Amino acid sequence: MSALSDALKAPRHPAGANACKFMQVFNVLDEEDKTNIGESILLIRNDISMGKSKQYSTSWLAKILRSVGHDISVSSVQRHVNKECSCERIIK
Numbered sequence: 001m002s003a004l005s006d007a008l009k010a011p012r013h014p015a016g017a018n019a020c021k022f023m024q025v026f027n028v029l030d031e032e033d034k035t036n037i038g039e040s041i042l043l044i045r046n047d048i049s050m051g052k053s054k055q056y057s058t059s060w061l062a063k064i065l066r067s068v069g070h071d072i073s074v075s076s077v078q079r080h081v082n083k084e085c086s087c088e089r090i091i092k
């Protein structure tokens with residue numbers, strides 16, 4: 001097979017390519033952490049209080065992820081929590 005025919009057969013979007021920054025971090029976590037982070041996301045989505053009264057926030061979660069060595073910004077977490085990230089776009 002030629003290089004061209006190989007290239008033509010390669011999928012345009014390999015699996016996982018559309019995962020947002022948050023999911024790229026999430027995907028390398030172990031199962032227990034995935035469960036915990038999944039629950040945290042729900043807590044943030046369900047915490048409707050504003051400003052300083054917020055117990056669970058995207059900056060809180062980003063800080064925790066950064067503290068264990070993941071390079072993730074608050075805005076990456078925010079987009080995923082708000083369902084404005086690239087992984088939501090494929091579902092729609």
Ligand SMILES: [Zn+2]
Pocket residue numbers: 019020021022023079080085086087088
């Ligand atoms: Zn996402």
